[in-house]
Amino acid sequence: MNIEKIPLSSLPIGKKAKVTDLLSDGQLRRRMLDLGVAGGTEIEPLFKSPSGDPVAYLVRGAVIALRSDASDKILVAAE
Amino acid sequence: MRLKDKSTGAGAPCSSGLNIAKEAQGEIIVALAGNPNVGKSTVFNALTGMRQHTGNWPGKTVTNARGRYRHKDKDYVLVDLPGTYSLMSNSAEEETACDFLCFGAPDVTVVVADATCLERNLNLVLQTLEITGSVVVCVNLMDEAKKKGIGINLKLLSDILGVPVVGCCARSGKGLSDLADAVADIAGGRIRTTPLRPIYTKEIEYAVSLLQPPTEKAGTAGVSGRRTALRLPKDDTGVNLTERIVTRLLDICERIAGQVITYDKDDYSARDRKIDKVLTSKISGIPVMIMLLCAVFWITITGANVPSGLLAKGLFRLEEYLGELFNMLSAPKWLSGPVVEGMFRTLIWVISVMLPPMAIFFPLFTLLEDSGYLPRVAFNLDKFFKKACAHGKQSLTMCMGFGCNAVGVVGCRIIDSPRERLIAVITNSFIPCNGRFPALIAIITMFIAGRNAGPLGSLMSALVLAAVIVIGVAATFLASKILSKTILKGTASSFNLELPPYRRPQIGRVIVRSIFDKTFFVLRRAAVVAAPAGLIIWALANIRAGEVSLLESCAVFLDPFARLMGMDGYILLAFILGFPANELVIPIILMGYTAGGALTSAQNLSGLRSLLAANGWNWLTAVCVMLFSLMHWPCGTTCLTVYKETKSLKWTAAAFIVPTAAGTVLCLIVAGAFRLLGLS
Structure with missing residues (x-):
């Protein structure tokens, strides 16, 4: 079965997915790893801010807000 | 990065101004580490009776506070480190915390963890265990976790980690004397810890086995050579190695969390999401x-x-x-x-x-x-x-x-x-x-x-x-x-911010204290x-x-x-x-x-x-x-x-x-x- 990878930023609210690739590098990549966003991590968009960006995500039990420039660089596969 | 070479180079002096000189013989230095916003300052205040500013948002403590407390006829110096998610990253506060843990030679390190978000917090616990075995894990906010129907098997967690684990609720002071006892037991050598040391993949273990003997030789007292060796491959050529280490740690955290945490309710944060709907929605x-x-x-x-x-x-x-x-x-x-x-x-x-x-x-x-x-x-x-x-x-x-x-x-x-x-x-x-x-x-x-x-x-x-x-x-x-x-030309850098769970403020105490x-x-x-x-x-x-x-x-x-x-x-x-x-x-x-x-x-x-x-x-x-x-x-x-x-x-x-x-x-x-x- 072919699993489609999409950027985290286009994952709809409330839909869980697993991280497949981190496309960022440098400090942003390290920060994502610190927050527990790595390959295989389950992530779920919870709610958007009033202007639609940033979006709050549920990662390993914590709610983390990410701007779209960061979530564009996280590829996920919906379950 | 400014401090990188110093903090990874074995034997480098503490460069962050965090040197805490023992003012009197017999004083025990206790470092307080933890993720941002887990209540480190509350624990600090509760133990020392001081009044560091506290608040429910990450990054509030940017400077290092130190305070003293006395427990069973021994004097302790408590150092509140800035909140960090990791000890492997490069932000200023993480360097500060890491430097102190490595070179400030604390006698005991207390890692404060948030019971409502334990899995993510375990990452820092494991990284700290790589540095030192003299660790007490303080699982704070147990009351909040209980309200949300999150149960934590502290005994099992302690067995897995190989160090004492104390559940507490620092705001009400519950569990703090147990924490002070555990710190005293470790400082006095009455508890022998057997800290969990994650085993990495073959390549990493091989690299570490090569690096460990020389780093141990040149090492600083209290820092394991293994830890220094693990942190060495940090430059661009070593990014993959560090990342594999981090990913492996995250896997271990997930596994431990699966063993020790139980959820009574399916949706333990339903109330928070309802509040968020009002406070952050497009319309309201x-x-x-x-x-x-x-x-x-x-x-x-x-x-x-x-x-x-x-x-x-x-x-x-x-x-x-x-x-x-x-x-x-x-x-x-x-x-x-x-x-x-x-x-x-x-x-x-x-x-x-x-x-x-x-x-x-x-x-x-x-x-x-x-x-x-x-x-x-x-x-x-x-x-x-x-x-x-x-x-x-x-x-x-x-x-x-x-x-x-x-x-x-x-x-x-x-x-x-x-x-x-x-x-x-x-x-x-x-x-x-x-x-x-x-x-x-x-x-x-x-x-x-x-x-x-x-x-x-x-x-x-x-x-x-x-x-x-x-x-x-x-x-x-x-x-x-x-x-x-x-x-100040430039484009916006990336933004990430943890949105902590809502907590009911202690209205009476807040009002009295802040009026005062x-x-x-x-x-x-x-x-x-x-x-x-x-x-x-x-x-x-x-x-x-x-x-x-x-x-x-x-x-x-x-x-x-x-x-x-x-x-x-x-x-x-x-x-x-x-x-x-x-x-x-x-x-x-x-x-x-x-x-x-x-x-x-x-x-x-x-x-x-x-x-x-x-x-x-x-x-x-x-x-x-x-x-x-x-x-x-x-x-x-x-x-x-x-x-x-x-x-x-x-x-x-x-x-x-x-x-x-x-x-x-x-x-x-x-x-x-x-x-x-x-x-x-």
Whole structure:
């Protein structure tokens, strides 16, 4: 079965997915790893801010807000 | 990175100023580490009895506090490290924490973890265990976890990690004596720990086996050679290796979490999501924010009216007695003048005007802070900051500016990007601090909202005050944008912010404590700054060079320009002389107007209003004074803090010039426009 990878930023609210690739590098990549966003991590968009960006995500039990420039660089596969 | 080489190089001295020298033999050094916002400061305060500022938002502790406590006849030094997610990253606070753990040689390290989000917290626990085995894990917020139906098997967790695990609830003090016992047992060698050492993939273990012997040889006492070896491959060629280590750690955390955590409810955070829906949604997010702001102002203004009046009445009566006392003792004018009219009157002003609003505003603000609302404000406003090419966490530093701009400037350390940090530092004084905020309220009450003292009048005042704050916030965005396009060119860096679970603030304690704190703060400032300044200004107003006093001749000199800005010479001079402390601006204006004893003191706001009106104030003057109060040079303390934080005269000058230029231009435009239109 072919699993489609999409950027985290286009994952709809409330839909869980697993991280497949981190496309960022440098400090942003390290920060994502610190927050527990790595390959295989389950992530779920919870709610958007009033202007639609940033979006709050549920990662390993914590709610983390990410701007779209960061979530564009996280590829996920919906379950 | 600045500290990288030192912190990875074995044997490097501690370079972060975190060296805690043992002051007495037998003192035990305990480091307090943990993710941001897990309640480290609360644990710290509870153990040491100190009062570090606490609040429900990540990044609040940016400096390292140390305190002492005594437990069972032994002395302990507790060091509160900045919150970190990891010890492998490169942000400033992580370097600080890591350096202290590696080279500060703490006897025991307490890793505080959040019970409601244990899995993510375990990552730091495992990384700490790589450095030292003398660890106690303190699982804080057990009460919150219980409410959410999250169960944690502490015994099993302790078995897995191989170190003591103590559950606690630091806010109520529950579990803290167990924590102190566990720390004592480790320090005294009564517990032998068998810390969990993750096994990595074959390549990593091979690399470590090669690196470990030499690092151990050159190693620092207390740091395992294995840990140093694991951290060595950190440059660009080693990124993959580090990442594999981190990923492996995350896997282990997930596995441990699966074993020790049980969930009673399917959706343990349903309540938080419901609140978030109201506080951050497209329709209600921003309106609710503004309504909350107005509500806080309304309560502040309404509530402050009565005590302000009573305080003024009482203190002015005291002034009369004091005057009579001086008369009775037939004290000479050169003594009674400066003491009564100079020092005492300034004191009265500062206390009666500043104290009541501060004692009401700050408890309310602390309630919002403790509940976890402030990160949501940052979340709601982030888009504007992004447009201004600034950092979303700037809203947090702005909120700190309400208390004191110097504190706000120090708080800017939570912003990683140096460019965005500078923007936040330079624009921080657009938010009216402690010293300006009550003066704004007084002016609004006197000139804008009319003398209507009823609830309607306060509502009007609250709305105007909210509008003034919105102007300050708008100026912040505009100035940030202009800075980003000119001297601090660059694009917005990425933003990530943890939105903590809502916590019910301990209303009673917060109110009592912050009223007490603010009262103390205002009174201390009044004694230390306002009274001596009152003396000096009285001297300026009364020492005559020829026909006129020094104050008057300066005011006359400034007058033409000040008039263009919708003010007068005395007002502008007051802002200049108020450089040491913004609280002084209004007292100086009054002293200028009343110098020579021509006028009796204004004992309440309506008396004050007539005094000001007699000196040519109208509502345009009030508007211009408010705008200039909102936007002028930061006070002396703030300027000094900017210099300390940036180590640069250039940026300190920028922090001085940017708000001053904004205020001057705005006042010129407003005053000019209204005069042209013939409205004033």
